[in-house]
Amino acid sequence: MKSHITLVSTLALSVALALPALAADQDRGNGNGNGRGQGARAERVQDGPGNGNRGNPGRGNDNARKDDRGPPAARGNGNGPVPPQVQPRPRDRGNGADVRDADRRADARARVTVPVGRDDRPEPVVTLFRDGRVERRALIDGCPPGLAKKNNGCLPPGQARQMRREALGRYDGYWLRGDEGYRYRYDDGYMYRYDRNGGLTGWLPALGGALGLGNVWPQQYSYQPAPQYYSQYYGLNDRYSYRYADGVLYGVDPQTQAIQSVAALLTGQPWTVGQAMPQGYDVYNVPYQYRGQYADSPQSWYRYSDGYVYQVDPTTRLVQAVIQLLV
Amino acid sequence: MRNRLHTLMLSAGVLAVAGLSLAACDPAPEAESPGAEVASTRSDATLTAALGDQSEAAGFRDVLDNSGLATALEGVGPYTVFAPTDAALGTDADGLRDEAMSAEAAALVRAHIVPGSLGRADINAAIDASGNDQAQMRTMGDDMLTFTRDGETIVVTASDGASARLSGTEVQARNGVIQPIDAVLVKTEAAE
Numbered sequence: 001m002k003s004h005i006t007l008v009s010t011l012a013l014s015v016a017l018a019l020p021a022l023a024a025d026q027d028r029g030n031g032n033g034n035g036r037g038q039g040a041r042a043e044r045v046q047d048g049p050g051n052g053n054r055g056n057p058g059r060g061n062d063n064a065r066k067d068d069r070g071p072p073a074a075r076g077n078g079n080g081p082v083p084p085q086v087q088p089r090p091r092d093r094g095n096g097a098d099v100r101d102a103d104r105r106a107d108a109r110a111r112v113t114v115p116v117g118r119d120d121r122p123e124p125v126v127t128l129f130r131d132g133r134v135e136r137r138a139l140i141d142g143c144p145p146g147l148a149k150k151n152n153g154c155l156p157p158g159q160a161r162q163m164r165r166e167a168l169g170r171y172d173g174y175w176l177r178g179d180e181g182y183r184y185r186y187d188d189g190y191m192y193r194y195d196r197n198g199g200l201t202g203w204l205p206a207l208g209g210a211l212g213l214g215n216v217w218p219q220q221y222s223y224q225p226a227p228q229y230y231s232q233y234y235g236l237n238d239r240y241s242y243r244y245a246d247g248v249l250y251g252v253d254p255q256t257q258a259i260q261s262v263a264a265l266l267t268g269q270p271w272t273v274g275q276a277m278p279q280g281y282d283v284y285n286v287p288y289q290y291r292g293q294y295a296d297s298p299q300s301w302y303r304y305s306d307g308y309v310y311q312v313d314p315t316t317r318l319v320q321a322v323i324q325l326l327v
Numbered sequence: 328m329r330n331r332l333h334t335l336m337l338s339a340g341v342l343a344v345a346g347l348s349l350a351a352c353d354p355a356p357e358a359e360s361p362g363a364e365v366a367s368t369r370s371d372a373t374l375t376a377a378l379g380d381q382s383e384a385a386g387f388r389d390v391l392d393n394s395g396l397a398t399a400l401e402g403v404g405p406y407t408v409f410a411p412t413d414a415a416l417g418t419d420a421d422g423l424r425d426e427a428m429s430a431e432a433a434a435l436v437r438a439h440i441v442p443g444s445l446g447r448a449d450i451n452a453a454i455d456a457s458g459n460d461q462a463q464m465r466t467m468g469d470d471m472l473t474f475t476r477d478g479e480t481i482v483v484t485a486s487d488g489a490s491a492r493l494s495g496t497e498v499q500a501r502n503g504v505i506q507p508i509d510a511v512l513v514k515t516e517a518a519e
Contacts, residue, residue, distance in 0.1 A: 170516050171431040171434070171435075171515060171516075172516060173487065173513060173515060173516055174435055174438065174513045189430065191430075206430040206434070207395075207430065207433045208429040208430035208432060208434070209429070209433075212429050213395040213429075235403055247437075247467060247469065261398045262399045264399055264403070264404075265399050265437065265467040267467060269465065279463065279471070280465030281464065282462035282463050282474075283445050283450050283452075283464050284452065285444055285445050285464070287404075287444050288405075288499065304405070304444075306442065307403075
């Protein structure tokens with residue numbers, strides 16, 4: 001197994017540019033989604049790295065309508081957007097990806113990609129983040145359409161009192177994620193977050209609900225076109241356009257906007273060279289076919305996340321390098 | 328080409344696996360050394376297909392199908408799936424098979440998946456190296472799982488306190504790992 005790996009020293013990395021981050025923005029309004037007759041309105045920045053000085057941001061293969069991709073003012077990264085493009089595949093591999101490609105890629109060389117600057121910039125690393133601004137979840141903050149902001153969240157006091165009295169559904173705890181002080185409820189395709197007083201403080205179309213197979217993408221619910229690297233890594237075919245939202249890569253019929261597949265699950269965790277690795281990667285998890293190349297040692301740890309292997313300093317826990325698993 | 332299934336041998340000191348056996352097929356060890364214990368089977372199948380081969384994970388496989396996430400677990404991954412046994416899912420498996428419950432099914436499945444390939448040896452090594460006898464991994468549902476040990480058994484606990492023990496035999500599938508567990512890693516309200 002040949003490998004051409006450029007390992008970059010921590011010192012060099014300390015002056016390297018941070019990994020591109022996908023800035024996000026949301027606004028709210030009164031869109032009409034599917035299912036409930038009310039849709040999430042959240043315009044999030046679609047295009048990739050928010051670094052501002054490197055190109056090729058967030059190139060997707062999603063021929064998204066322009067009005068689906070967020071306001072232009074919120075989209076740019078300084079270098080101008082690259083039009084969404086379909087990454088041609090040698091053959092149609094059906095719905096999603098072909099894991100055999102991963103085996104083949106493991107035998108090919110892997111590449112360490114480290115942002116080094118404009119003059120010698122490598123292929124950009126694109127990390128898809130969940131929106132971490134709102135309790136770590138990509139909730140749409142605020143009131144759903146039709147419910148104006150009240151003193152107590154979005155609900156009139158009477159409804160809030162009723163909400164407090166109602167028992168939680170058996171499965172409402174499935175959406176609870178350690179953020180005490182909030183209660184979550186699922187209803188008819190959407191997840192809702194309430195505060196202790198029953199005030200509705202956030203909501204989101206749910207995977208398997210409004211974002212379930214066969215459903216039309218909720219109008220104006222924001223997404224990011226799948227970046228080219230993800231298209232390649234996950235072997236996304238050109239049958240669908242692919243959209244990322246809240247940790248999921250969806251395959252969407254470009255004509256009908258109906259969700260046809262869930263192509264991949266992602267963590268959406270931020271990994272940035274020179275910064276601490278995200279919490280929750282204590283266990284060595286490199287794919288088996290790459291373990292010969294990327295084995296933990298006293299000098300370096302390696303962790304897998306969302307199509308990349310990250311090299312980490314075991315002592316400082318700082319991310320040293322990003323390794324693409326594609327040839 | 329790899330054999331469809333062959334057995335990995337790990338030291339008995341690393342794993343003393345109790346509980347239900349979820350091996351896809353008879354492990355049919357190719358070689359066995361004295362003192363070694365069968366701890367893992369390997370499969371060329373995808374996670375989705377390998378879950379279908381698990382005789383005691385039929386309920387979770389049905390929930391996976393209903394969730395719409397089966398195609399994701401057929402893809403490149405890799406992922407590690409903590410698969411509750413049928414006994415662990417209990418009657419919830421019936422409810423979560425219902426098409427009207429696909430969102431709940433998807434939430435449950437996401438809460439049981441972490442990125443990458445986690446063998447039990449990897450988890451044990453992380454616990455040993457931690458200094459506080461625990462290791463954490465983030466799920467695809469954006470929750471944190473904490474691994475500890477009870478004797479020689481690995482225990483995994485979600486942020487809401489739901490806890491399970493790794494049971495049976497891990498399966499190294501083509502695109503990830505299946506770790507059978509004896510309980511569900513999300514709580515239902517009725518269980519409170």
